[in-house]
Amino acid sequence: MSLLDTLNLSYPIVQAPMAGATTPKLAATVSNFGGLGSLGSGMTAPNVLTGQIDTIKSLTDRPFMINLMVLSKQEYTTIDTELPAWLSQYYRDNTIEFTLPKCPAQNFSEQLQVLYDNPVPVASFTFGIISAEQVQRLQSLGTLVIGTANHPLEAKAWADIGADAVCVQGVEAGGHRGGWLPQSESDPLGLLTLISQTRTCTDIPLIAAGGIMSGQAIKAVQTAGAELAQIGTAFLTTDKCGINDTYKQALLDASQDKRSSETRLTRLFSGKLARGLLNDYLRDFAEFESADTLPPYPQLNAMTKFMRAHASQNMDAEHLSLWAGQGVALVKKESTLELLERLVKAL
Structure with missing residues (x-):
């Protein structure tokens, strides 16, 4: 049975x-339209996540997805690196006060427990891989399990532990890279190459992500071997999206030639590779980009949070993480429903 049928979707979105x-x-909104709506919950406190799941369940009776970031206890509890000197100097120069938190990220085990206690139709995971036992426990509760992969070997690893599908994320994708193996960083693959290479090592159903901005692109990834298309950047400038106005305007400016639509893969905001619009922060501190000298994720993410909060308060797009995929020049100011209707017209 196809993912479209398994999830009872009207459209492969x-x-x-x-x-x-x-x-x-x-x-x-997306789920009620007939696609699969999702909530990125990796940075959400467990008690808040429970309430958000209840809210979605009150708004739709269609399938939806909760996404978590897989982090070890060591990763989410430990800050054992120094604040980089250049970042410390930036905080002094701009009189930004900061106090590093005791833990740099949310407790992944407690977040996962929420999905056991308040089951959801679909759970997806990024930044790492869970155990076969955890996959089976979720499935026993009626939850479909979807992994994230930037490399065929990561997709195979998810298939081997019994996941129901894998989201293959090409290098074109905006935001953080979801893989965890060294191979996914040393030679990042474009989406169509990633789909074709993954098909040679596993027949697990695939969801394609990375640079998909149109109905024609959805059809292209389906032709290449994916069942569904995951779309992110196009939703950022729609009315139901939760990003701040400064970020949203920067994306729209990139689509209207008012600022460059050039994107970069960078570790400078979080310690983990992520794609976003080029801005002054990435230019000014490019020399510190090396993974060898930066604090790792999620430690650097916790350290730059104060800069990003200050930038948000001051409507300063040049020091925000403007996550966006390579298709950012195609974003439009529109309602979420208008985007969905535009996408399905070409299917």
Whole structure:
């Protein structure tokens, strides 16, 4: 049975999770339309996540997806690196006060427990892989399990532990890279190459992500071997998206030639590779980009949070993480429903 049938979808569209940008209303709007709406919950406290799941369930009776970031206990509890000198100097120069948190990220085990206690139709995972036992426990509760992969070997690893599908994320994708193996960083693959290479090592159903901005692109990835298309950047400038106005305007400016639509893969915001619009922060501190010298994720993410909060308060797009895929020049100011209707017209 195809994913479309398994999930009872009307259209082969998955709205990307995008932690910090998605909202229960956005997810429910997409699901009610006939796609798969999702909520990026990797940065959400467990008690808040429970409430958000309840909200989505109150807004739709269609399938929806919750996405979590897989982190070890060591990763989510430990800050054992120094604040980089250049970042410390930036905070002094701009009189930005900061106090590093005790833990740099949410407790993944407690977040996962929420999905056991308050089951959801679909759970997806990024930044790592869970155990076969955890996959089976979710499935026993009626939850479909979807992994994220930037490399065929990561997709095979998810298939081997019994996942129901894998989202293959090409290098074109905006936001954080979802893989975890060294191979996915040393030679990042474009989406169509990733789909074809993954098909040679596993027959697990695939969801394609990366640079998909139109109905024609959805058809192209289906032709290449994916069953569904996951779309993120196109939703960022729609009405149900939760990003701030400064970020949204920067994306629209990139689509209207008012600022460059050039994107970069960078570790400078979080310590983990992510694609976003080029801005002054990425230019000014490019020399510190090396993974060897930057604190790892999620430690650097916790350290730059104060800069990003200050930039948001001051409507300063040049020091925000403007996550966006390579298709950003095609974004439009429109309602979420208008985008969905535009996408399905070409299918």
